[in-house]
Amino acid sequence: MHGTRTLQEADRLMTVCNSCRYCEGLCAVFPAMEMRRAFSDGDLNYLANLCHSCGACYTDCQFSPPHEFNVNVPKTLAVARAESYAAYAWPHAFSGAFARNGLVISLIAALSVAAFIFGFAAINDRGVLTGIHTGPGAFYRLMPHNVMALLFGAALLYAILALAMGVRAFWRDIGEPVGMTTDAKSLLQAVRDAGELRYLDGGGVGCFNEDDQPTDRRKLYHHFTFYGFLLCFAATCVGTLYHYLLAREAPYAWWDLPVVLGTLGGVGLVIGPIGLLSEKWKRDRALVDEQARGMDTAFILMLFLTSITGLALLLWRESAAMGPLLALHLGVVFALFITMPYGKFVHGIYRFVALVRYARERQMMAE
Amino acid sequence: MVDLTRRFDVLVIGGGNAALCAAISARRAGASVLVLEGAPKFYRGGNTRHTRNMRCAHDAATEILTGPYTEEEFWNDLLLVTGGQTDEQLARFMIHESKDILNWIVEQGVRWQPSLGGTLSLGRTNSFFLGGGRAMLNALYRTAEELGVDILYDAEVIDLNIEHGMFLSAQLKQPVGGRTEVRASTLVAAAGGFEANIEWLKQYWGEAADNFLIRGTPYNRGAILKMLLAKGVQDIGDPTQCHAVAIDARAPKFDGGIITRHDSVVFGIVVNKHAERFYDEGEDIWPKRYAIWGRLVAAQPDQIAYIIFDSTVVTSFMPTLFPPIAGATIAELAGKLELDAAALEKTITDFNAAVQPGTFDHTILDDCRTEGITPPKTHWARKIETPPYLAYPVRPGITFTYLGTRVNKQSRMLMKDGKPSANMFAAGEIMAGNVLGKGYAAGIGMTIGSVFGRVAGREAAKNARN
Numbered sequence: 001m002h003g004t005r006t007l008q009e010a011d012r013l014m015t016v017c018n019s020c021r022y023c024e025g026l027c028a029v030f031p032a033m034e035m036r037r038a039f040s041d042g043d044l045n046y047l048a049n050l051c052h053s054c055g056a057c058y059t060d061c062q063f064s065p066p067h068e069f070n071v072n073v074p075k076t077l078a079v080a081r082a083e084s085y086a087a088y089a090w091p092h093a094f095s096g097a098f099a100r101n102g103l104v105i106s107l108i109a110a111l112s113v114a115a116f117i118f119g120f121a122a123i124n125d126r127g128v129l130t131g132i133h134t135g136p137g138a139f140y141r142l143m144p145h146n147v148m149a150l151l152f153g154a155a156l157l158y159a160i161l162a163l164a165m166g167v168r169a170f171w172r173d174i175g176e177p178v179g180m181t182t183d184a185k186s187l188l189q190a191v192r193d194a195g196e197l198r199y200l201d202g203g204g205v206g207c208f209n210e211d212d213q214p215t216d217r218r219k220l221y222h223h224f225t226f227y228g229f230l231l232c233f234a235a236t237c238v239g240t241l242y243h244y245l246l247a248r249e250a251p252y253a254w255w256d257l258p259v260v261l262g263t264l265g266g267v268g269l270v271i272g273p274i275g276l277l278s279e280k281w282k283r284d285r286a287l288v289d290e291q292a293r294g295m296d297t298a299f300i301l302m303l304f305l306t307s308i309t310g311l312a313l314l315l316w317r318e319s320a321a322m323g324p325l326l327a328l329h330l331g332v333v334f335a336l337f338i339t340m341p342y343g344k345f346v347h348g349i350y351r352f353v354a355l356v357r358y359a360r361e362r363q364m365m366a367e
Numbered sequence: 368m369v370d371l372t373r374r375f376d377v378l379v380i381g382g383g384n385a386a387l388c389a390a391i392s393a394r395r396a397g398a399s400v401l402v403l404e405g406a407p408k409f410y411r412g413g414n415t416r417h418t419r420n421m422r423c424a425h426d427a428a429t430e431i432l433t434g435p436y437t438e439e440e441f442w443n444d445l446l447l448v449t450g451g452q453t454d455e456q457l458a459r460f461m462i463h464e465s466k467d468i469l470n471w472i473v474e475q476g477v478r479w480q481p482s483l484g485g486t487l488s489l490g491r492t493n494s495f496f497l498g499g500g501r502a503m504l505n506a507l508y509r510t511a512e513e514l515g516v517d518i519l520y521d522a523e524v525i526d527l528n529i530e531h532g533m534f535l536s537a538q539l540k541q542p543v544g545g546r547t548e549v550r551a552s553t554l555v556a557a558a559g560g561f562e563a564n565i566e567w568l569k570q571y572w573g574e575a576a577d578n579f580l581i582r583g584t585p586y587n588r589g590a591i592l593k594m595l596l597a598k599g600v601q602d603i604g605d606p607t608q609c610h611a612v613a614i615d616a617r618a619p620k621f622d623g624g625i626i627t628r629h630d631s632v633v634f635g636i637v638v639n640k641h642a643e644r645f646y647d648e649g650e651d652i653w654p655k656r657y658a659i660w661g662r663l664v665a666a667q668p669d670q671i672a673y674i675i676f677d678s679t680v681v682t683s684f685m686p687t688l689f690p691p692i693a694g695a696t697i698a699e700l701a702g703k704l705e706l707d708a709a710a711l712e713k714t715i716t717d718f719n720a721a722v723q724p725g726t727f728d729h730t731i732l733d734d735c736r737t738e739g740i741t742p743p744k745t746h747w748a749r750k751i752e753t754p755p756y757l758a759y760p761v762r763p764g765i766t767f768t769y770l771g772t773r774v775n776k777q778s779r780m781l782m783k784d785g786k787p788s789a790n791m792f793a794a795g796e797i798m799a800g801n802v803l804g805k806g807y808a809a810g811i812g813m814t815i816g817s818v819f820g821r822v823a824g825r826e827a828a829k830n831a832r833n
Contacts (some may be wrong), residue, residue, distance in 0.1 A: 022502075022625075024480070059505060060502035171553065
């Protein structure tokens with residue numbers, strides 16, 4: 001017996017699939033399944049997070065609905081995946097944030113934006129908020145750099161701590177000893193598999209989304225989003241280094257590295273989320289975990305808002321709109337940071353961990 | 368919307384591998400093609416849905432095949448499984464053509480993968496479809512649609528208008544739209560066998576057929592085959608023959624597919640409803656033994672049998688869909704199976720006493736055998752003595768039937784008087800009996816479907832032009 005009905009159903013499906021194995025060549029889930037004859041809760045959570053939801057096994061399955069065996073692996077694993085995020089959330093008291101994630105994230109985002117606007121207005125007189133500021137240190141007339149760095153550093157550190165605790169619980173649940181030094185080879189393999197989204201391709205032809213025509217669109221949009229996010233993050237890191245190491249203060253010229261990285265990343269983070277949202281909109285309802293739609297949409301929207309407000313700030317930073325735009329951008333980014341451990345962001349973390357585990361298993365089998 | 372008032376060059380009846388290969392090859396040859404699939408869209412493709420590989424000859428190892436499989440070796444394998452009941456000319460033609468099918472089918476969008484886990488014995492001879500038979504079918508349908516083949520589902524053909532071996536039109540019945548007469552210059556019949564038609568099976572098997580489970584869809588009713596034979600087409604193949612394996616008795620009546628199979632016979636004993644053994648469980652290695660147990664169980668009272676083994680061998684075979692039924696004692700197990708406890712205890716005690724010492728190896732015909740019991744277990748015999756005791760109930764699972772239409776190398780049907788039909792072709796299971804008089808070798812049904820489907824489509828297109 002399993003802890004939840006979802007895991008019970010996942011177990012039933014894996015038993016069906018393990019006696020068939022036709023989908024073995026499609027992705028990592030089925031070979032991982034074949035290494036087991038029975039499935040613990042942890043095993044099922046591992047398989048659920050290994051699944052990239054490409055949909056191929058549903059389209060290819062002779063037993064998918066309306067067949068009486070009712071085999072719908074992508075959907076069942078999507079539900080199990082979403083439930084596993086809540087189960088591993090740290091502190092556990094916040095796991096409820098996943099249930100009504102769209103609402104929670106939008107509330108936190110709105111509150112953070114409001115806090116920054118009121119904060120700016122409270123410490124400075126109103127003229128500063130709507131004034132025109134240019135030259136190095138312009139942003140810091142609204143908020144001192146050290147305060148900004150402290151606030152965001154703390155938010156990021158908290159997110160990292162909460163995520164690490166979640167990963168620890170997951171790692172333990174899937175049967176890996178905590179604190180074990182993972183071998184470099186598996187780690188490298190997982191980085192490669194995650195970096196190219198190796199398993200989001202239906203075994204080579206592409207994903208199945210709205211019908212049985214495979215396409216690479218989801219993979220493409222995800223690449224835009226993911227690499228856009230990384231570029232934006234890199235821009236922030238370079239900016240921080242400039243500030244502390246070179247004593248060069250933002251805003252930087254358009255050709256300077258932080259701006260170039262941020263702009264490229266921002267563009268990716270506009271195209272990617274729009275594409276992902278439209279694919280999600282079109283997606284065959286049979287494959288979708290309806291419960292998680294709020295969570296998925298909230299995360300994609302937050303990424304989109306991050307890039308759009310960042311780009312707007314770049315465009316109008318020399319106008320009177322700079323103050324309100326900075327408050328908006330910082331508010332969104334702050335909300336993004338502190339909600340990271342309690343939203344769709346975690347999918348990347350857990351999937352990466354599952355890929356590490358898979359690479360290790362494969363290696364062990366080969367030996 | 369498909370324009371049914373026009374006259375098509377080629378009408379394909381059926382929707383599986385053979386039908387789609389015929390439709391695609393006819394369309395590529397320039398013909399207008401209509402495919403009438405009797406099943407709803409989800410169940411399209413008949414038995415192809417449940418297949419997973421194809422046996423093709425090849426002279427060298429490929430990316431997914433571990434070594435060469437020559438035409439001669441293929442022919443010898445076919446000779447072996449059919450006991451010579453095959454049309455040598457047609458069979459050799461098919462084997463030769465199968466070489467090119469390996470590539471041709473890929474050009475139609477189908478993808479290969481190495482043999483699946485647990486099927487190492489097929490790694491050299493059989494190419495597996497990536498994602499299985501339905502994935503293969505989906506690829507063929509996509510290609511057919513892109514090429515402009517017209518396809519209708521839920522399209523039941525209720526009559527064929529044939530005069531003197533010449534096809535004129537088909538009566539189509541649809542859930543919406545009612546009856547329509549469909550005209551075409553040529554016909555390709557690729558509508559499978561009659562394995563899902565229990566009434567028809569009863570003609571040969573009597574009431575026992577009620578206890579048969581059908582591994583494929585309920586739509587393989589043989590209606591087209593019956594019409595063709597009634598309208599002067601020559602038949603081929605033994606009507607009483609069907610491919611039957613032992614499958615779990617808890618499987619659904621139809622469409623349980625491959626996952627209900629059991630291959631644990633060698634690891635234990637098999638008893639009937641009287642708790643008596645009835646055949647040497649250690650006679651031969653897979654896949655030969657796999658294909659005989661369906662018929663063996665069909666011959667037992669109430670067409671039911673039980674594979675009995677103990678806890679030491681549970682991990683020796685692939686995980687099963689249905690869990691084994693377990694008992695702490697033989698008597699408890701017998702109770703759960705509704706068998707006579709004393710009889711089962713006696714059967715197992717006698718069996719255990721007859722087991723001779725030996726070195727167990729399930730990959731070869733080993734020296735673990737019994738002595739002094741009838742029937743003997745000639746290999747892999749080990750005592751059943753470690754509880755819990757376990758059992759799978761099994762029934763005959765019918766895969767396909769052998770009765771079909773006679774064809775020549777053009778896949779053209781032959782009439783009862785031996786003359787070739789003017790414009791009728793057949794491909795796939797409906798004519799498998801030409802090549803496969805009895806027995807079976809894994810993946811050969813798909814070879815028959817693709818090779819003769821491709822030929823039938825090409826010839827039908829040529830015929831329509833003339």
